[in-house]
Amino acid sequence: MQRPGDDHLLWREIDSRPVYDAKIFTVRMSRRAAPDGREVEYTLVDSPDWCNVIAPVRRSDGTECLVLARQYRQGAQRITVEFPGGLVDDYEAPETAARRELEEETGYTAERLELIGRVNPNPAYMANTAFTFLAHGARRDSAQRLDENELVDVALIPAGELLDLVPPDFHVHAVMMSALHWYRLYLADGLGYEARVDRWRRSGPIGYNRPSGGGSV
Amino acid sequence: MQRPGDDHLLWREIDSRPVYDAKIFTVRMSRRAAPDGREVEYTLVDSPDWCNVIAPVRRSDGTECLVLARQYRQGAQRITVEFPGGLVDDYEAPETAARRELEEETGYTAERLELIGRVNPNPAYMANTAFTFLAHGARRDSAQRLDENELVDVALIPAGELLDLVPPDFHVHAVMMSALHWYRLYLADGLGYEARVDRWRRSGPIGYNRPSGGGSV
Numbered sequence: 001m002q003r004p005g006d007d008h009l010l011w012r013e014i015d016s017r018p019v020y021d022a023k024i025f026t027v028r029m030s031r032r033a034a035p036d037g038r039e040v041e042y043t044l045v046d047s048p049d050w051c052n053v054i055a056p057v058r059r060s061d062g063t064e065c066l067v068l069a070r071q072y073r074q075g076a077q078r079i080t081v082e083f084p085g086g087l088v089d090d091y092e093a094p095e096t097a098a099r100r101e102l103e104e105e106t107g108y109t110a111e112r113l114e115l116i117g118r119v120n121p122n123p124a125y126m127a128n129t130a131f132t133f134l135a136h137g138a139r140r141d142s143a144q145r146l147d148e149n150e151l152v153d154v155a156l157i158p159a160g161e162l163l164d165l166v167p168p169d170f171h172v173h174a175v176m177m178s179a180l181h182w183y184r185l186y187l188a189d190g191l192g193y194e195a196r197v198d199r200w201r202r203s204g205p206i207g208y209n210r211p212s213g214g215g216s217v
Numbered sequence: 218m219q220r221p222g223d224d225h226l227l228w229r230e231i232d233s234r235p236v237y238d239a240k241i242f243t244v245r246m247s248r249r250a251a252p253d254g255r256e257v258e259y260t261l262v263d264s265p266d267w268c269n270v271i272a273p274v275r276r277s278d279g280t281e282c283l284v285l286a287r288q289y290r291q292g293a294q295r296i297t298v299e300f301p302g303g304l305v306d307d308y309e310a311p312e313t314a315a316r317r318e319l320e321e322e323t324g325y326t327a328e329r330l331e332l333i334g335r336v337n338p339n340p341a342y343m344a345n346t347a348f349t350f351l352a353h354g355a356r357r358d359s360a361q362r363l364d365e366n367e368l369v370d371v372a373l374i375p376a377g378e379l380l381d382l383v384p385p386d387f388h389v390h391a392v393m394m395s396a397l398h399w400y401r402l403y404l405a406d407g408l409g410y411e412a413r414v415d416r417w418r419r420s421g422p423i424g425y426n427r428p429s430g431g432g433s434v
Contacts, residue, residue: 001295001296001297001384001385001386002295002296003296006287006296008368009287009288009289009296009368009369009370010289010296011289011291011368013294019237019239020236020237020239020244022236022237022244022260023260024260024342025260027237027239027244030291032291034366034368035368038366040366042291043239043240043241043242044291044292045292059426065426068425070223070226070425071226072226072227072228073340073341074228074247074249074259074261074341074342075261075262075337075339075340075341075342075343075344076337076340076343076344077230077344078218078219078340079218079219079220079223079226079227080218080340081425107428117388118388119388119389119390119391119394120292120293120389120390120391121338121339121391122292122338122339122390122391122392123290123292123293123295123297123389123390124290124291124292125241125291125292126292126293127292127293127294130391140428149251149255149257151225151226151228151251151252152226153226153427154427154428155425155426155427156424156425156426156427156428157423157424157425157426158423158424161420161423161424162423165416165417165420165423166398166402166413166417167218167417167423168218168414168417169218171334171335171336171395172336172337172340173336173337173339173340174336174337174338174339174347174391174392174394174395175339175391177336177391177394177395177398178388178391178394178395178398180398181383181394181395181397181398181401184398184401185383196383197385199382200382200383200384200385203378203382206374206375206378206379206382206384207373207374207375207378208285208287208298208372208373208374209276209282209372209373209374210370210371210372210373211324211357211371211373
């Protein structure tokens with residue numbers, strides 16, 4: 001986010017070209033110019049947007065649980081527990097994608113989805129967004145409808161245990177940790193994403209002191 | 218994390234080969250076998266580990282602040298505020314890398330670093346870890362010593378404002394959101410990473426009910 005006096009930080013794109021099609025993303029090289037004019041080539045990764053859904057439900061014994069997906073992750077080479085989610089298709093609204101992924105991966109539907117957070121997975125070389133939705137009125141409606149190579153177990157995990165213990169098979173995914181963070185904030189104040197940004201906007205500018213400026217520490 | 222009865226979720230690596238050197242990472246293709254024997258080829262990204270440091274300091278007016286780095290991010294094409302950090306070099310301990318990055322990017326040193334969290338940036342295709350350290354006894358000791366193409370402003374942001382407002386120029390990085398999440402948990406219970414995992418271990422197995430098993434919801 002640009003603030004007054006930030007010109008010395010701003011780079012400018014000169015050109016860019018795709019260099020490798022990795023199927024799930026495209027590698028692109030981009031020439032960028034620093035404020036002083038020197039040029040540097042950067043590696044970028046083009047990826048679709050992602051979405052995930054936090055779906056609270058009551059287990060038959062009354063315990064509030066969250067609907068999670070357990071699956072083997074090819075990168076980490078281990079089984080993880082994650083909020084259901086996936087890629088946002090071209091021309092698809094993030095909420096539509098979230099609803100579709102929830103239904104396909106878990107068989108659960110929701111009366112209403114509310115956007116509670118968003119994050120870039122890695123702004124160093126990605127431009128895409130991961131959207132986090134909260135499912136209101138979730139219930140099990142059908143069986144899973146998995147893609148051909150998806151092997152996913154649905155797990156109902158007590159919400160309190162996930163929030164309190166943040167277990168190692170969950171905290172193995174930064175985007176899921178971000179989603180849980182948004183959910184923790186939501187539980188504290190009930191704000192959806194737009195209301196949260198609005199609250200930040202109304203709070204006035206945050207003090208970003210430079211140590212050389214406003215006094216040493 | 219494998220649990221009893223998980224064999225139907227486990228894939229096995231057959232072979233893998235690097236296919237593209239993108240400088241900051243290597244793309245690798247890996248053939249994996251599903252439990253039923255069918256083979257699928259997956260794209261993986263080999264990347265070094267990362268580290269970041271949360272450094273609380275007092276501003277001259279007494280306000281507790283966190284030391285942050287403001288810089289233009291080439292992927293997101295915007296200025297972000299992030300905890301200082303970077304790559305863990307080959308054969309370097311994560312804590313050594315964190316201390317080095319804190320000093321180089323901000324000119325701050327710390328009496329002691331404590332590991333408070335770790336996360337995989339994206340287990341779908343990465344195997345690396347981002348470590349989050351808390352700096353105890355941080356103080357400004359020298360000037361920044363930036364790499365040739367780094368343009369970084371140091372910003373002291375009141376800790377309460379960052380935690381309370383999670384501003385849009387911060388929540389643009391999932392790994393930083395994860396780090397802030399770890400810090401929020403630390404503030405609540407004072408647990409470092411190993412103590413937190415130990416607490417999880419001693420709490421006994423979390424109930425991972427399958428909806429088809431332990432009763433419908």
